[in-house]
Amino acid sequence: MMTIGDNLLDLFLFAVTPYxxxxxxxxxxxxxxxxxxxxxxxxxxxxxxxxxxxxxxxPFHYGILTVFLGHLIGFLxxxxxxxxxxxxxxxxxxxVSGLVAAMLTIVGLVSMIMRRLTDPKIRVVTSTADxxxxxxxxxxxxxxxxxxxxxxxxxxxxxxxxxxYLRSIFTLSPDITFMVAMPWLVKFHIVGAFVIxxxxxxxxxxxxxxxxNQYLWRKPQVVRWYGKKAFLHKAV
Amino acid sequence: MIRTSTPLRGIxxxxxxxxxxxxxxxxxxxxxxxxxxxxxxxIGGGRLTGPDLKNVDQRKDRDWLTRFIxxxxxxxxxxxxxAQELLKDARNAVMPTLPGMTRARATALLxxxxxxxxxxxxxxxxxxxxxxxxxxxxxxxxxLMFLGRVPLAxxxxxxxxxxxxxxxxxxxxxxxxxxxTTVFERxxxxxxxxxxLTAPATPTMQAVFRQAPLESDEILALVAYFQSTLQRSxxxxxxxxxxxxxxxxxxxxxxxxLFDVIWRGRLKxxxxxxxxxxxxxxxxx
Numbered sequence: 001m002m003t004i005g006d007n008l009l010d011l012f013l014f015a016v017t018p019y020x021x022x023x024x025x026x027x028x029x030x031x032x033x034x035x036x037x038x039x040x041x042x043x044x045x046x047x048x049x050x051x052x053x054x055x056x057x058x059p060f061h062y063g064i065l066t067v068f069l070g071h072l073i074g075f076l077x078x079x080x081x082x083x084x085x086x087x088x089x090x091x092x093x094x095x096v097s098g099l100v101a102a103m104l105t106i107v108g109l110v111s112m113i114m115r116r117l118t119d120p121k122i123r124v125v126t127s128t129a130d131x132x133x134x135x136x137x138x139x140x141x142x143x144x145x146x147x148x149x150x151x152x153x154x155x156x157x158x159x160x161x162x163x164x165y166l167r168s169i170f171t172l173s174p175d176i177t178f179m180v181a182m183p184w185l186v187k188f189h190i191v192g193a194f195v196i197x198x199x200x201x202x203x204x205x206x207x208x209x210x211x212x213n214q215y216l217w218r219k220p221q222v223v224r225w226y227g228k229k230a231f232l233h234k235a236v
Numbered sequence: 237m238i239r240t241s242t243p244l245r246g247i248x249x250x251x252x253x254x255x256x257x258x259x260x261x262x263x264x265x266x267x268x269x270x271x272x273x274x275x276x277x278x279i280g281g282g283r284l285t286g287p288d289l290k291n292v293d294q295r296k297d298r299d300w301l302t303r304f305i306x307x308x309x310x311x312x313x314x315x316x317x318x319a320q321e322l323l324k325d326a327r328n329a330v331m332p333t334l335p336g337m338t339r340a341r342a343t344a345l346l347x348x349x350x351x352x353x354x355x356x357x358x359x360x361x362x363x364x365x366x367x368x369x370x371x372x373x374x375x376x377x378x379x380l381m382f383l384g385r386v387p388l389a390x391x392x393x394x395x396x397x398x399x400x401x402x403x404x405x406x407x408x409x410x411x412x413x414x415x416x417t418t419v420f421e422r423x424x425x426x427x428x429x430x431x432x433l434t435a436p437a438t439p440t441m442q443a444v445f446r447q448a449p450l451e452s453d454e455i456l457a458l459v460a461y462f463q464s465t466l467q468r469s470x471x472x473x474x475x476x477x478x479x480x481x482x483x484x485x486x487x488x489x490x491x492x493x494l495f496d497v498i499w500r501g502r503l504k505x506x507x508x509x510x511x512x513x514x515x516x517x518x519x520x521x
Contacts, residue, residue: 157398
């Protein structure tokens, strides 16, 4: 069963790592905002290439936002989620929706990686931090999808194990007993989330904090050609 | 891009220490026993996974007991004959080393066990379960509790979250934990399974149910249900899993198709249309 070594490792991964991640996240985002405020964005490369861009951007963002919302529901209102899941059909609806969102995220992520690898213009504007981020996001999303498939039904057990564990982190009395006996894939996925949190301030993920929500309700902007034909000649 | 400043290092260190101390801080021994020991031990209620601890200090001395609580595996591995005997009685279930166990905490627990042993009925004597014959209503109620249709009284999660049995539904039950179709047989029948469910001893079940234990009538219904599933063979998990993946893939293709339809005109066309128009004017001119 458990040995002292495992115990210490679990203690480190689930009682120490989250605090390191949270500290790096808060200090990093604040310092970056104060020192390099104008770097708070995710530089668009749509202008350089917009055919493959769509199949990365759209499935990825709709997928990841849905997946994130699912996790947030499990964390914030676990009782209500368990109530919803109390009929097998409703449980299956929730789980299949989550799986669809996860697969959309993977489609988007693969398109994004392929686009950045194959298009020379896009490759130039891809930083090392972008590559690292794409790598950890891939590991996180693929591991999460495998958890959903091989350790079902995550939406229900998340609400009664991961949710109280995460709460214990925020109340500063980490209770790792929920985590110690989890399969390694689940542990990997949870620690992966802490890694992403810590990487947040050093990558383009910061754009999450400055999402231009007003895009949803502002008036559409009309794009017009400037001048007669001159621009095209110069641009090409 | 961002250098680690001295105050940042200080805060990191504080967080590290905070993480450690929070898991190892002292707590009330009765609460400690309830949370960490009660799932396997009673005091005067007979054995569960582990032995009844009533008057345990008359069986072994304090020093041995403290060493065992602090690291059961080490005492067993040292070849100690009494520890080997305990292991055999527990059917090879090794007592876990509790995170943050200290000598002081072990002593407090042993003091508590000593005091509770002197009482006529300890608060840790365990749950008593009726041994009346099962009825079809018990089986049905157990099935509905397994599925979550009937919620558990103390708010514990339903079994389907992590377990499956034969005939749960199209996509089966959970696969995080073992299939329970034949659990009745594996746990050698009604009495052992009922006792086990009063205080589940596996680490995850223990963590989840220590604050929301099953009531005795719930245990009766669930055990009745598990006896009824014994007559069927376990479902093929691979088929349920494949169906789940296929549903996911199908849904993904449908949504991608929807994206293509919804955004065909919006994202793809504006600039390209302008370029195209300008280009064609160019060739004419």
